Amino acid sequence: MINNVNNLCRLLFFALFMRPFMLIMLGLNVRNRERLPEAGPAVLVANHNSHLDAITLMSLFPLRMLHKIRPVAAQDYFFRNPLLKWFALHVIGILPIDREMKSKRTHPLSGINAALKRGEIVIIFPEGSRGCPEQLGKFKAGIAHIAKHNPEVPVNPVFMHGLGKALPKGETLLVPFFLDIFVGKHLRWEGDRNHFMETLSTRMTVLAAEGEFPPWD
Amino acid sequence: MNLEILSPEVRWFLISIGAMLVLATVIVQTLIRLKPGIDLGSLTQRVNSWWMITGVFTFAMVLSRNISLGFFAFISFLALKEFLSLIPTRRADRRVLFWAYLAIPLQFLWIYLEWYGLFIIFIPVYMFLLLPLRMVMIGQTQGYIRAIGTIHWGLMLTVFCLSHTAFLLILRRVDAPAEVPGVGLVLFLVVMTQFNDVCQFLWGKSLGRSKILPKVSPGKTWAGFLGGVASTTLAAWQVGPFLTILDAGQSLLAGLIISIGGFIGDVNLSALKRDLQVKDSGSLLPGHGGILDRIDSLTYTAPLFFHFVYWSFHWHTFGAGVGK
Numbered sequence: 001m002i003n004n005v006n007n008l009c010r011l012l013f014f015a016l017f018m019r020p021f022m023l024i025m026l027g028l029n030v031r032n033r034e035r036l037p038e039a040g041p042a043v044l045v046a047n048h049n050s051h052l053d054a055i056t057l058m059s060l061f062p063l064r065m066l067h068k069i070r071p072v073a074a075q076d077y078f079f080r081n082p083l084l085k086w087f088a089l090h091v092i093g094i095l096p097i098d099r100e101m102k103s104k105r106t107h108p109l110s111g112i113n114a115a116l117k118r119g120e121i122v123i124i125f126p127e128g129s130r131g132c133p134e135q136l137g138k139f140k141a142g143i144a145h146i147a148k149h150n151p152e153v154p155v156n157p158v159f160m161h162g163l164g165k166a167l168p169k170g171e172t173l174l175v176p177f178f179l180d181i182f183v184g185k186h187l188r189w190e191g192d193r194n195h196f197m198e199t200l201s202t203r204m205t206v207l208a209a210e211g212e213f214p215p216w217d
Numbered sequence: 218m219n220l221e222i223l224s225p226e227v228r229w230f231l232i233s234i235g236a237m238l239v240l241a242t243v244i245v246q247t248l249i250r251l252k253p254g255i256d257l258g259s260l261t262q263r264v265n266s267w268w269m270i271t272g273v274f275t276f277a278m279v280l281s282r283n284i285s286l287g288f289f290a291f292i293s294f295l296a297l298k299e300f301l302s303l304i305p306t307r308r309a310d311r312r313v314l315f316w317a318y319l320a321i322p323l324q325f326l327w328i329y330l331e332w333y334g335l336f337i338i339f340i341p342v343y344m345f346l347l348l349p350l351r352m353v354m355i356g357q358t359q360g361y362i363r364a365i366g367t368i369h370w371g372l373m374l375t376v377f378c379l380s381h382t383a384f385l386l387i388l389r390r391v392d393a394p395a396e397v398p399g400v401g402l403v404l405f406l407v408v409m410t411q412f413n414d415v416c417q418f419l420w421g422k423s424l425g426r427s428k429i430l431p432k433v434s435p436g437k438t439w440a441g442f443l444g445g446v447a448s449t450t451l452a453a454w455q456v457g458p459f460l461t462i463l464d465a466g467q468s469l470l471a472g473l474i475i476s477i478g479g480f481i482g483d484v485n486l487s488a489l490k491r492d493l494q495v496k497d498s499g500s501l502l503p504g505h506g507g508i509l510d511r512i513d514s515l516t517y518t519a520p521l522f523f524h525f526v527y528w529s530f531h532w533h534t535f536g537a538g539v540g541k
């Protein structure tokens with residue numbers, strides 16, 4: 001019952017607010033949309049520029065899949081106040097991750113593994129934080145851990161451009177820009193951690209090079 | 218509904234535009250059936266986008282005056298957003314860009330208020346003076362002239378120039394104050410501008426040999442340009458007296474202005490794209506490219522045609538709210 005209410009909230013939020021907002025204020029240019037997973041379990045790996053990254057990626061999926069899509073987000077940031085916590089957990093449906101690893105008992109990534117077992121599509125930003133807007137940071141190795149534990153799950157790299165200009169870290173004023181989203185071919189765990197990380201970052205760099213973006217400095 | 222103020226001529230004209238699209242669709246579909254070998258994907262997309270553009274535009278024009286104004290404001294917003302996404306911008310200038318966007322609702326507010334005086338100087342004077350102030354307050358001087366120059370240039374082209382189309386809608390003549398000549402004038406301007414684009418393309422494809430501006434737009438030829446000017450002027454001469462308050466002579470002149478102006482607007486944007494090394498300005502309209510690719514000619518024809526019309530008649534709207 002509670003779940004149904006949450007799903008309805010999320011559906012309404014996306015259908016009535018996020019999608020029109022994306023369409024009108026920003027505007028999406030998605031390349032190779034057909035590479036997005038049609039069903040879970042799957043992992044989307046994206047670069048992180050803005051608060052809007054996760055909801056932008058979520059809005060790429062059909063509304064009927066919305067309840068299956070779970071962005072991973074930092075617990076220390078989103079649990080700061082009760083309202084934000086409620087919104088993050090129930091409307092967006094984040095998978096909270098404990099960056100400070102306060103509880104030693106459970107592995108910080110166990111929630112992600114469980115979500116994948118349930119057949120959900122998990123969105124991960126392996127740069128760790130939003131970092132320097134519109135600059136690709138180094139990926140953390142947690143993503144390799146997830147792939148290793150879920151070797152059958154496809155991992156799609158996605159490169160996003162524009163949100164770091166529209167709403168970068170530390171800014172509250174939104175300035176409209178068109179967004180470019182490049183969906184890459186998926187990869188799977190092949191047994192070697194370094195190999196996996198290298199393949200992933202190479203694909204990401206290739207995706208980033210696909211678009212010719214005007215300088216922003 | 219605006220339908221009752223639409224003259225029968227405007228209605229007939231809209232119907233014939235629909236008929237032309239049906240014809241274009243039939244031709245493309247027949248070509249696909251007859252010659253399955255050649256790839257006509259982009260042509261099909263192009264015609265489909267034309268259906269969408271025509272449909273949205275017709276609705277925006279027919280529903281009510283305020284919806285039409287809102288529609289043009291939104292087109293300006295899309296065009297400015299596309300422009301600002303296309304050009305190099307400075308991280309520090311986000312707030313300046315935000316102010317540039319704010320010019321859109323204000324510019325269309327002046328039109329709504331029928332305030333010609335402010336409409337005509339707001340962006341060229343007040344925004345021109347305000348944006349540097351905002352940029353100076355941020356304080357980054359490296360790349361200053363390029364940043365302020367490109368932002369204001371884009372604002373002039375995508376908001377100021379385009380908004381002249383919307384101002385046509387509220388014009389009313391002194392000797393016929395009840396009449397709303399704007400719908401016919403806007404239809405004439407927009408359709409002739411797009412017709413000219415298509416004609417220049419077709420003439421250039423079929424006859425074109427010697428290039429007119431090889432460094433800017435290698436696809437454009439003298440035959441395309443001259444053929445476009447001739448066809449558009451001829452069409453304007455025929456359509457103008459029927460659709461608008463212009464007589465045959467004025468329509469002919471308007472056709473000349475639109476066809477030559479449209480060409481300049483087109484190559485102006487081509488030069489911009491060539492400089493930025495992009496083929497299309499965006500991907501909003503499948504088969505056409507971005508919104509700027511579609512309205513490039515209109516950025517020139519709108520103000521030129523507007524002033525031609527403005528000086529050809531006596532209008533009510535010479536000052537603040539005189540027309541009320």
